[in-house]
Amino acid sequence: MGHVSGKKFGKHSTVIDEIENQVRRLSLQAEITKVACGVIKHTPNRGGMLKIKVQQEYKGILLLTIRHNSTVQRIYLHTAEYVLVCSYIQELFDKYVVIFDQAVLPKEKL
Secondary structure, three states, rough: OOEEEOOOOOOOEOHHHHHHHHHHHHHHHOOEEEEEEOOOOOOOOOOOEEEEEEEEEEOOOOEEEEEOOOOOEEEEEEEEOHHHHHHHHHHHHOOEEEEEEOOOOHHHHO
C-alpha cells in the first residue's frame, strides 16, 4: 500500500498503490483544503479494473470510493469547488472508470 504525506493529510495516510500519485497530485490543488484517507478494507474479489465513485458526502466534502481487486477505500476531499475538483479527478483518473453522482455536477456536465 502506498503512503502519502503533507500538511493536508490526516493521521491515516495509506492509499491503494495504484492511486498514490493521483491522490498526491490532487492534494496539491489549492481548492482542496484537506484529504482524509479511510482504512483500506478487503472484500471479495470483484475483478481487476480500478473503479472510482465520486459523491457529495456532506457540504464541503467529496467522497471518493475506490475499488480495486479485493480492496476498497474511501477518500474524503474537503473543498467548496465541487465542479473544479471533479474536473481534476476526471483528468487525473482518466485511465480508470470514474462514476460521478448526479448531485456532484451540474446537469450540463453529466
